Amino acid sequence: MTIGIGELLAGSPDNWGRWGPDDEVGALNYLTRQEVLRGAAEIRTGETIVLQRLIGDPDGDPVSPSRTPARHTMTVDESSWDPGGTGPAFPGGLHYADDKIDAYLQGSTQYDALGHVWYDGRLWNGYDARTTVGGLRKAGIDPIARRGIAGRGVLLDLPPWRGKPSLDPGELFDHHDLEACAESQGTVIERHDILVLRSNYLSRTPRQGNDPGLEFSFALLDWFQDKEIPNLVTDTFANEPPVDRRSGCALPLHCSLMRNLGVVFAELCDLERLASACAADRRYEFFYVAAPLRVHRAAGSPVNPVAIR
Ligand code: UVW
Numbered sequence: 001m002t003i004g005i006g007e008l009l010a011g012s013p014d015n016w017g018r019w020g021p022d023d024e025v026g027a028l029n030y031l032t033r034q035e036v037l038r039g040a041a042e043i044r045t046g047e048t049i050v051l052q053r054l055i056g057d058p059d060g061d062p063v064s065p066s067r068t069p070a071r072h073t074m075t076v077d078e079s080s081w082d083p084g085g086t087g088p089a090f091p092g093g094l095h096y097a098d099d100k101i102d103a104y105l106q107g108s109t110q111y112d113a114l115g116h117v118w119y120d121g122r123l124w125n126g127y128d129a130r131t132t133v134g135g136l137r138k139a140g141i142d143p144i145a146r147r148g149i150a151g152r153g154v155l156l157d158l159p160p161w162r163g164k165p166s167l168d169p170g171e172l173f174d175h176h177d178l179e180a181c182a183e184s185q186g187t188v189i190e191r192h193d194i195l196v197l198r199s200n201y202l203s204r205t206p207r208q209g210n211d212p213g214l215e216f217s218f219a220l221l222d223w224f225q226d227k228e229i230p231n232l233v234t235d236t237f238a239n240e241p242p243v244d245r246r247s248g249c250a251l252p253l254h255c256s257l258m259r260n261l262g263v264v265f266a267e268l269c270d271l272e273r274l275a276s277a278c279a280a281d282r283r284y285e286f287f288y289v290a291a292p293l294r295v296h297r298a299a300g301s302p303v304n305p306v307a308i309r
């Protein structure tokens with residue numbers, strides 16, 4: 001029998017109030033200016049690698065079942081000046097292109113707002129879940145977008161450590177595995193590091209289904225809390241398996257890490273080029289920089305993070 005998520009997480013740690021009653025960026029508070037400099041100190045070659053997936057990918061956007069792929073429409077192009085077209089006659093004869101997308105804000109590489117998930121009527125920092133009605137008046141994406149994210153990133157490349165090209169559907173790992181993977185890479189996970197976990201799961205077909213990911217446990221929460229991890233970044237749909245096999249609860253890490261500890265999630269990143277670069281010189285640390293788009297009262301928004309090596 002599935003128990004309620006509130007019951008599962010009763011007595012688990014939270015950071016509500018830690019950064020004041022009005023906080024909306026949670027564990028990003030760990031990323032002080034000193035932490036930004038610590039991240040920047042990892043730059044050796046100046047190589048920049050972007051981590052966003054293509055929106056409107058001709059091969060198909062990897063959207064979860066509850067969402068649809070982005071639809072890109074040209075509103076103006078050269079055909080607008082065909083006979084009978086509606087292209088405006090600019091002085092001097094200029095033509096131009098305009099376009100729009102109709103897209104889920106969480107439909108591709110994205111940051112989740114801290115108010116993206118909740119239970120028992122409360123979201124991050126104890127805000128009332130009614131503040132989400134009609135748009136997130138608390139813990140929306142804009143406070144995160146206005147702050148930006150910069151710090152020391154660490155890639156944990158799980159498939160080669162497990163001896164396979166990609167993790168399997170539903171494959172689980174925990175913080176001991178993260179430490180062991182780091183050790184195999186010659187990497188040390190330091191306090192306040194931005195954790196970037198590669199599964200390469202989306203190279204598999206079909207591209208929807210039972211994500212591999214970190215398995216919920218209280219020991220895992222304690223590890224995140226001890227390490228004061230500000231940001232969890234992955235290349236999967238949800239940064240965790242959709243349902244916890246032990247409790248039957250959906251997305252327990254969204255509820256415990258994001259809602260309770262304020263750890264910020266970035267999902268559906270493309271980590272392939274970064275993984276190749278790190279493997280080539282066995283250097284898995286870099287300066288990580290990202291700023292999701294500013295969208296008023298949104299629950300998340302697209303982002304193109306940059307790893308600078
Ligand atoms: C949900 O769909 C609830 O979460 P996410 O978009 O973070 O996977």
